[in-house]
Amino acid sequence: xxxxxxxxxxxxxxxxxxTTLAAVGALALVxxxxxxxxxxxxxGESGGDDSTYTWxxxxxxxxxxxxxxxxxxxxxEEAGVTIERxxxxxxxxxxxxxxxxxxxxxxxxxxxxxxxxxxxxxTGMLTTVDEFGLDTSAIDENLxxxxxxxxxxxxxxxxxxxxxxYYNADVLEAAGVDPASITDWDSLTAAxxxxxxxxxxxxxxxxxxxxxxxxxxxxxxxxxxxxLRNLDSPEAVAALELWQGWLEEGYAPNSVINNSQNTVxxxxxxxxxxxxxxxTWQVDSAAGADFETGVVQLPGRDGGxxxxxxGGEFILAPVQEDTxxxxxxxxxxxxxxxxxxxxxxxxxxxxxxxxxADGQAALVEEKPELEPWVEAVxxxxxRTSDDLGADYPVISEALWTAVQNALSGAATPEEALKTxxxxxxxxxx
Numbered sequence: 048x049x050x051x052x053x054x055x056x057x058x059x060x061x062x063x064x065x066t067t068l069a070a071v072g073a074l075a076l077v078x079x080x081x082x083x084x085x086x087x088x089x090x091g092e093s094g095g096d097d098s099t100y101t102w103x104x105x106x107x108x109x110x111x112x113x114x115x116x117x118x119x120x121x122x123x124e125e126a127g128v129t130i131e132r133x134x135x136x137x138x139x140x141x142x143x144x145x146x147x148x149x150x151x152x153x154x155x156x157x158x159x160x161x162x163x164x165x166x167x168x169x170t171g172m173l174t175t176v177d178e179f180g181l182d183t184s185a186i187d188e189n190l191x192x193x194x195x196x197x198x199x200x201x202x203x204x205x206x207x208x209x210x211x212x213y214y215n216a217d218v219l220e221a222a223g224v225d226p227a228s229i230t231d232w233d234s235l236t237a238a239x240x241x242x243x244x245x246x247x248x249x250x251x252x253x254x255x256x257x258x259x260x261x262x263x264x265x266x267x268x269x270x271x272x273x274x275l276r277n278l279d280s281p282e283a284v285a286a287l288e289l290w291q292g293w294l295e296e297g298y299a300p301n302s303v304i305n306n307s308q309n310t311v312x313x314x315x316x317x318x319x320x321x322x323x324x325x326x327t328w329q330v331d332s333a334a335g336a337d338f339e340t341g342v343v344q345l346p347g348r349d350g351g352x353x354x355x356x357x358g359g360e361f362i363l364a365p366v367q368e369d370t371x372x373x374x375x376x377x378x379x380x381x382x383x384x385x386x387x388x389x390x391x392x393x394x395x396x397x398x399x400x401x402x403x404a405d406g407q408a409a410l411v412e413e414k415p416e417l418e419p420w421v422e423a424v425x426x427x428x429x430r431t432s433d434d435l436g437a438d439y440p441v442i443s444e445a446l447w448t449a450v451q452n453a454l455s456g457a458a459t460p461e462e463a464l465k466t467x468x469x470x471x472x473x474x475x476x
């Protein structure tokens with residue numbers, strides 16, 4: 048990807064507001080998905096002289112001897128500086144970034160989980176790609192949208208992952224189900240009936256009362272044509288009725304109410320289930336399963352591929368008092384977002400899919416088995432897209448609470464979603 052360099056314009060810093068800090072509390076439950084990390088913070092403080100540039104990322108599992116750290120340092124060397132890298136878990140990183148903005152000690156570069164980008168952008172602590180003169184025309188619009196707030200674009204996605212349906216080929220064959228027949232909700236439900244009638248288990252997914260529950264429900268929600276600003280629409284009710292109906296018919300186990308995505312995968316690896324909703328990050332594990340596996344796209348209600356939410360990080364440049372640092376920062380960002388760099392990131396982080404058509408083509412040429420995941424990412428959608436911004440975490444909490452209430456039988460889907468809409472409106476007005 049070619050970047051056109053233009054002088055950076057001055058940017059006025061705004062400190063995080065109380066409202067924004069409250070939103071970050073909700074975001075604490077967002078950064079648990081895909082290849083996002085959950086380890087502890089590494090040692091290190093922001094700051095440094097003109098020859099040292101600070102870098103924060105959510106990858107504490109990659110230590111100083113890792114290929115990832117080597118790649119980061121290589122980009123610093125290319126720009127003629129040393130990079131001081133600090134790794135936090137995803138939640139701590141967002142909180143630390145906001146604190147640093149208040150104290151005027153923001154790092155030069157942050158890699159941040161995409162749902163949190165709008166929260167930081169809302170404070171005024173991030174520069175825009177236009178201010179940096181970065182050309183994002185080659186980036187897939189559906190992936191870039193997670194960084195768009197109020198018409199301005201903040202940062203560049205370094206890659207993305209998302210959800211699809213893994214299947215157990217042996218279970219489907221025994222039930223006489225062709226995976227190619229799964230094209231809409233009706234055909235999927237018919238396949239689940241055939242599998243369970245044959246004595247096997249149907250589908251497992253994560254309906255847990257956290258962001259993971261929303262993450263896994265969104266493909267069905269969006270696949271019905273529902274909108275996150277209208278949680279109690281007929282389309283939203285249809286999506287929740289689908290999940291509830293699967294439990295009532297015995298096509299999905301009651302365990303889904305408490306299932307995390309890891310638990311879902313453990314259930315699928317038993318070999319008892321026909322389908323499991325899970326992500327790109329399980330590709331290697333699926334290949335090593337004791338049975339033949341495959342992937343089909345999550346179907347929309349009436350056909351086509353349902354939009355699934357994206358995981359993955361954006362590379363961002365926080366506002367600096369010393370704007371002369373921006374030129375080197377721009378060089379570091381450019382180094383990390385070359386076509387080759389996107390593919391390298393894809394291979395480093397459990398099959399992230401590059402955010403450009405060229406990068407995706409290069410990845411598929413190298414690993415043809417990832418073609419279904421490239422298709423899924425091309426159809427995916429950022430959770431904060433549609434300019435939801437910092438409202439997303441509270442809307443998501445209302446949604447996952449509705450899912451819990453409906454699946455547990457505490458309320459009908461219609462009742463649960465009506466309550467969710469009332470709560471979301473009150474929290475975002």
